[in-house]
Amino acid sequence: MSTxxxxxxxxxxxxxxxxxxxxxxxxxxxxxxETAVLALDSVDVDIARGRFTAVMGPSGSGKSTLMHxxxxxxxxxxxxxxxxxxxxxxxxxxxxxxxRRDRIGFMFQSFNLIPTLTAAENITLPMDIAGRRPDQAxxxxxxxxxxxxxxxxxxxxxxxxxQQQRVACARALASRPELIFADEPTGNLDSRAGLEVLGIxxxxxxxxxxxxxxxxxxxxxxxxxxxxLFLADGxxxxxxxxxxxxxxxxxxxxxxxxxxxRLDDTRGTRAARED
Ligand SMILES: Nc1ncnc2c1ncn2[C@@H]1O[C@H](COP(=O)(O)OP(=O)(O)OP(=O)(O)O)[C@@H](O)[C@H]1O
Numbered sequence: 001m002s003t004x005x006x007x008x009x010x011x012x013x014x015x016x017x018x019x020x021x022x023x024x025x026x027x028x029x030x031x032x033x034e035t036a037v038l039a040l041d042s043v044d045v046d047i048a049r050g051r052f053t054a055v056m057g058p059s060g061s062g063k064s065t066l067m068h069x070x071x072x073x074x075x076x077x078x079x080x081x082x083x084x085x086x087x088x089x090x091x092x093x094x095x096x097x098x099x100r101r102d103r104i105g106f107m108f109q110s111f112n113l114i115p116t117l118t119a120a121e122n123i124t125l126p127m128d129i130a131g132r133r134p135d136q137a138x139x140x141x142x143x144x145x146x147x148x149x150x151x152x153x154x155x156x157x158x159x160x161x162x163q164q165q166r167v168a169c170a171r172a173l174a175s176r177p178e179l180i181f182a183d184e185p186t187g188n189l190d191s192r193a194g195l196e197v198l199g200i201x202x203x204x205x206x207x208x209x210x211x212x213x214x215x216x217x218x219x220x221x222x223x224x225x226x227x228x229l230f231l232a233d234g235x236x237x238x239x240x241x242x243x244x245x246x247x248x249x250x251x252x253x254x255x256x257x258x259x260x261x262r263l264d265d266t267r268g269t270r271a272a273r274e275d
Contacts, residue, residue: 018084020049020179020211021070025079028065028234039065041234042079047179052205052212054222056248057231058256063215064183066231070213071104071181072096084178101130105172105180109187111164113156119167120152123174134174142173145207146200162193169200173210180204182214186221198224219248232259 028040039062047053047070055063068074070081072088080089083103088096106112113122123143127134143149146166156164165185172180182201186194202224204210214225222228223245230238232255240251 018049019046019082021047021081021083021213023066023070023079023081026066026069026076026081027078028062028069028074029077038234040069040076043234043236045070045229045236047211047213048227049211050205050209051227052202052214052225054225054228054243055213055215055231056217056219056222056228056252058259059217061231062234063231065234067181067183067213067215071106071179072100101126102132102175103178105175105177107165107168107172107180107182107185109184111156111161111168111188113164113167113171115156118153118155119148119159119163119170122156122167123152123170126171127175130175132175135176138176139174141208142170145203146170160193161189162196165189165193165197166200169197169204173204173208178211180210180212182212184215184217186216186218194218194221219245219252222248230255 023043023045026040026043026045027038030037030039043062043066045066055066057063065074069076070083072081072083072091076089080087082088083099086099088099091099114125117125121128123139124134143152146169148163148166148170151159151163151167156167159167165188169185172182180201185201186197189197198221201212201214205212205226214221216222223243225243226241228240228243228248228251229236230240230251237255238251240247
C-alpha cells in the first residue's frame with residue numbers, strides 16, 4: 001500500500017501542518033552483485049509533525065536503515081528524502097553534519113553518554129561543540145520535565161540506566177530539534193525504567209510539541225505512539241493509528257504468517273521447477 005497516500009488521511013497526522021520528514025522512492029542497497037542486499041525497496045513515507053511515530057518489523061526488515069537515511073546518517077541508493085522543506089539527499093557531508101547537529105536529536109539504546117562528563121555537560125555537549133548557547137528557559141523546562149535536576153552534577157556511572165536514558169533524552173531535546181530519532185530507547189532498560197522513558201517521549205510530543213520517530217521491537221512500547229509503521233523486507237507494508245499493544249501484536253502475527261506463506265510458496269515453486 002502507498003503509505004504516503006494513506007498518511008495524508010491518517011488520524012495520527014495534524015491537519016494543515018507539513019511533514020517533519022518524508023521520503024519518496026527511498027531505496028538503499030548494501031554491497032553489489034550476488035551479495036547485494038536491498039535494505040529499503042522504494043519506500044514512500046511521511047513523518048507527521050508533532051506526533052510520535054513508531055517503526056516496527058522483523059529483524060533485518062530495514063528499520064535502522066530507514067531511520068539512518070531519514071536522519072542523513074547514511075546515503076541513499078535512489079530516491080529522495082526531505083527534512084521539513086530541505087531536501088537532504090544530495091547534500092554534502094559537511095552540510096549534513098550541520099543539519100543533523102542543528103535540526104535532529106538522537107537517542108540510542110546504548111545512551112552514548114561521555115563517561116568523563118557530568119550529566120549537565122553531556123546534555124549541552126552537542127550545542128557546546130556547535131558553539132551555540134542553550135536556551136536556558138527551555139533547558140530548565142526539559143530538565144524539570146525529565147526530573148533530573150538533582151542529578152546534573154553526576155557522571156553517567158553514578159546514574160541508574162533509566163536516569164542515563166533520561167539524560168540522553170534531555171541531550172536529544174536540548175537544542176529543540178525538529179525531529180528526534182530514538183533507536184530502541186528502552187532496549188537496555190527494565191520495564192519500569194522503559195515505561196518512564198516512553199512516558200517522557202510521549203510528554204515531549206504532547207507537552208513540548210516535539211516530533212519523535214522510534215524504532216522498536218516491543219509492541220508495548222509501540223503502543224505509546226500515535227502511529228505505527230510496519231516494515232517487512234525493506235517495504236512499508238502497513239500502518240496502524242492509535243495503536244494498542246494487542247492490535248500491534250495481532251498485526252505482527254499476521255505479517256509473520258503471510259511471510260511464512262510467501263516463503264513456502266517460493267520454496268514450493270522452486271522445488272517444482274527442480275523436479
Ligand atoms: N552496513 C551494512 N552492510 C551490509 N548489509 C547491511 C548493512 N546494514 C544493514 N544491512 C542489511 O540490510 C538489511 C536491513 O538492516 P537493518 O539494520 O536496517 O534492519 P533492522 O530492521 O533495523 O534489523 P534489527 O531489528 O535486527 O536491528 C539487513 O538484511 C541487513 O543485514
